[in-house]
Amino acid sequence: MSGSHGHRRSPAGEAGGARAAPGADGDALAGFGLLGRSPAFIAATNLMRRFAQTSAHVLVQGETGTGKELVARAIHYLGDRRYKPFVPVNCGALPDNLMENELFGHARGAFTDARESQRGLIGGAEGGTLFLDEIECLSLKGQVALLRFLQDGHYRQLGGHGDLRADVRVIAASNQDFGELVRSGRFRQDLYYRLAIMAVDLPPLRRRGNDILLLIDHFLARFAREYGHPAPRLDAASVPVALAHPWPGNVRELENVVHRQFLLAEGDVVRLDAPIESPGAAAGGEAGSGWNIDFSGMDMKLAKAEVIARFERDYLEQAIALTRGNVSLAAQHAGKERRAFGKLLKKYGIDRNRFQV
Structure with a gap:
């Protein structure tokens, strides 16, 4: 993700080390800023390693500051997509009126100032991973658009006349209770089920x-x-x-x-x-x-x-x-x-x- 969307320092302060050489031992995980020996932590990182060997979408849940982005980066860089882009975006920073443009991009002439086409975050993550932090902040309209993309990998740019396809793995993260979000109508149940096929809960410190x-x-x-x-x-x-x-x-x-x-x-x-x-x-x-x-x-x-x-x-x-x-x-x-x-x-x-x- 570009700097304008908050390429953040990670909770454990190891953002610079997130591209450490992949491996299966504790030293490799330390390169991602993931350190721990407790049973709860080991169970979560074991799941993370297994998820890294697939291309399925992942939902990372945990309280604020538990290292959700670190885990997302580790899943990406320990897997086959490691040499492709890792694009993090904070959904809470996406204005509703610009959300579709930011995620899917726009075609030339889509609006007054659209002198050139723009790929969007999904296009920029081609072959790699799109990390959607604070996924619960995505508007209902944005959730519908994301669900459609997750189902078949197709999306349409703003002002575009045809569908585009992208090979992008989505890792979403949240510190919220999805049961409550779904019950209150703030998060689509079908999107939650689509994301939670592979889910990992990070233990609080x-x-x-x-x-x-x-x-x-x-x-x-x-x-x-x-x-x-x-x-x-x-x-x-x-x-x-x-x-x-x-x-x-x-x-x-x-x-x-x-x-x-x-x-x-x-x-x-x-x-x-x-x-x-x-x-x-x-x-x-x-x-x-x-x-x-x-x-x-x-x-x-x-x-x-x-x-x-x-x-x-x-x-x-x-x-x-x-x-x-x-x-x-x-x-x-x-x-x-x-x-x-x-x-x-x-x-x-x-x-x-x-x-x-």
């Missing part, structure tokens, strides 16, 4: 046990290389705190916390107790009481929205503070498009200039 410590060591070593510092060690007292924390933002949250504490560390020891107790980590459940939210009079949907809003505001402020007001870098660390990240800052009235040095 809180269910991965000592993988947390493995990832902390990995991030500390990586940041040491990036900043040209000696690799620090994790304070022993932080180990039980890290293992007990619910990590609502999963691997992405862990990466950001380790990054911040790495930069703040004095000497060769990194402590994680301070950021773990921060309000921004409270969206995962029990920790939410740290905000002292009065839920009385709220139904569950409204209460959930309030907790999420508090989490997003605190997360955004921490992200923009860490990068000293650099929106592009903060968006990259958050795994969001710059435009989408900027909209969130505006939504919560966060002025980046307050954080510039």
